[in-house]
Amino acid sequence: MKIMITGFNPFNGEKVNPAQEVLKFLPDTIRGHRLVKLNVETSFEKAASQVYDALLAEMPDYCINIGQAGGRSGITPEKIAINWVDASIADNTNYQPKGQKIVAKGMDGYFTQLPINAIVKNIRNSGLPAKVSNTAGTYVCNYLFYKVQYWRNTEFPNLKGGFIHIPYLPSQVLQSNQPSMSLNDITNAMMIMLKTVIDYDGLKDITSLYD
């Protein structure tokens, strides 16, 4: 099996993005399965084309996108991608789409194919906070998540996709009263997430499984 995992580069004036930092600490194989790591630009169009090209080149079984969710205190796997973009700030190419669909004729929303309840349970069991999120926002994160789901429904029928939001690193919130998580803990949580994806691969109705 092959798992592609992506991480965005820093945006909105930040010097680091925990999503890109954590990729550096993940192995190349997990339990014999290959892990393909991809850095993507925090840009609506660039991220989409980078991931689309990589999907074509690698034909992975899973495409898991990691993104920073400033203000969240734990790991939050996303339940649904929605067909909507409404950017409150410009992306890294200075593009700021407001209130529009991502795909004109696309479905309103697509559920993830990841076993997110099991992921949350296993991360908590390791002593780290986690919670299912029901919104990935309306910025680049949700945009990429939706695009992957749309491609799955139109071009890559065997692909399974999902999005994992992670907190700020401590160094990003030195003076701000915002929650954070250490890079070491985020890395451990991502390893648990990946092992859970592997363990649940092939099971039916995985999104409703808690055990």
Added chain:
Amino acid sequence: MKIMITGFNPFNGEKVNPAQEVLKFLPDTIRGHRLVKLNVETSFEKAASQVYDALLAEMPDYCINIGQAGGRSGITPEKIAINWVDASIADNTNYQPKGQKIVAKGMDGYFTQLPINAIVKNIRNSGLPAKVSNTAGTYVCNYLFYKVQYWRNTEFPNLKGGFIHIPYLPSQVLQSNQPSMSLNDITNAMMIMLKTVIDYDGLKDITSLYD
């Protein structure tokens, strides 16, 4: 035109529900359009059957559900209903469904038919905080919102639906450091919401309109 508007009764130990309180202060007609007000039980099944029966009896043009979103500081019209229920507390009939679809073969998500960006803009212009929300949660609120959308797609093709979350009343947060909004302000915001719905009725692509 006929607009049905519903409000839940108190739940989770609360003595009031702002959604039900605000209904008492809304008029029976707005700009010549009839407003049908309906109190519903904070119960997955009862709320659904109460609203379904009322839709059959009244055949309204709009079905707008109002619900309390404890912890939110402003009026938050919801963007999307999702096909998922996962209750962290039991409802008023002691029913607590965990991790399952609402409708087995239903779509993952349905966008609202309300002009939510315009509603947010108009409420802000009146001096009150408002923001589009991209998640109505996975409790009774989202359940009812999803059911109405599902019925629209299967039985009531001319129905338009939407969900508006409102903050706690001040009396519900006496000691809790949670945000609240006065009943008078909530009522004013609901009047603006209703007038906006009427003003935008019949316009195309209203969900993307900011003006």
Added chain:
Amino acid sequence: MKIMITGFNPFNGEKVNPAQEVLKFLPDTIRGHRLVKLNVETSFEKAASQVYDALLAEMPDYCINIGQAGGRSGITPEKIAINWVDASIADNTNYQPKGQKIVAKGMDGYFTQLPINAIVKNIRNSGLPAKVSNTAGTYVCNYLFYKVQYWRNTEFPNLKGGFIHIPYLPSQVLQSNQPSMSLNDITNAMMIMLKTVIDYDGLKDITSLYD
């Protein structure tokens, strides 16, 4: 009896200050006691000199300062003024003192002479949120509060002083997810506060009284 009550003008880019707005709606007498209302500049030195001059001119029994505490959800009477200033932003005269004592030889802290527990209880009984605060910050609010307490200990032995922080108005948080309170509710809370001060005047150990 004579009660002086002060409110700051807008600062930090705000167009209004709820403290100054609420003064407009307070009466000139309460239960036969005179209420002297004073607008003060959000400036360390100007506010202090304005209040000092007014204390000399009016010789009030109480000096109650009202200030905006952005981010707080209820009315928060302050317990203690501390001998420290550390401004994170400049005041309205572009003065920004960092890490220093307010009065070189002053006490580290002074407790208020207001019956703050009773005020909190009475405001809650009226259906509005309130809580004792143990820090008035290290900006202009605490500075003025401390100065009044210092003057009480050196020049005005019969003066009683206190500081009441109030939330943002709804119009100040249109898009910000911050809590707010309507001007009407703040006004009602300030009336309850003033009546409680009058009711408890002359009682001993009022700061520890809950009833």
Added chain:
Amino acid sequence: MKIMITGFNPFNGEKVNPAQEVLKFLPDTIRGHRLVKLNVETSFEKAASQVYDALLAEMPDYCINIGQAGGRSGITPEKIAINWVDASIADNTNYQPKGQKIVAKGMDGYFTQLPINAIVKNIRNSGLPAKVSNTAGTYVCNYLFYKVQYWRNTEFPNLKGGFIHIPYLPSQVLQSNQPSMSLNDITNAMMIMLKTVIDYDGLKDITSLYD
């Protein structure tokens, strides 16, 4: 030089207290100075007597108390101890004092003798969030902090004291949306705090120093 450092045991239903956990990872000497570690009960009277006895037995130069501040996202050295106790929950001996002075004739407040601005600066420079706090609350933490300050002023004139609040551990907030900090990061921050205390020992006006 001898530094005594204390940590409370778990309270309010928690299974761990980060203050007690971090003590386990601190060394016995830092730069040649002895570190005396003391576990104390989360009890108003027991903690006070445990620390008083240890002060008599050890005669340390510094007494630094560490406590858990649930809900805070960074390390928060406290500025001031106040002469007030008002417990919202019972302590570990089921004692819950309400609204009263700690020492009948004591000062209203005492500033810490720790270089808290320098501590905050140095912790931030290491990449971890920190902020001066101006309230240690009115529970056991402030009580112990005040008692030590009072003893300093009456019996131990050479003693210097201070209180450091630290966040929850990740394992304490698995499902709660509250911020946390890893034990490894808390330990590093406490090492920086101790080294800063040592570096600034003997300097004048340390509380106002930022550099």
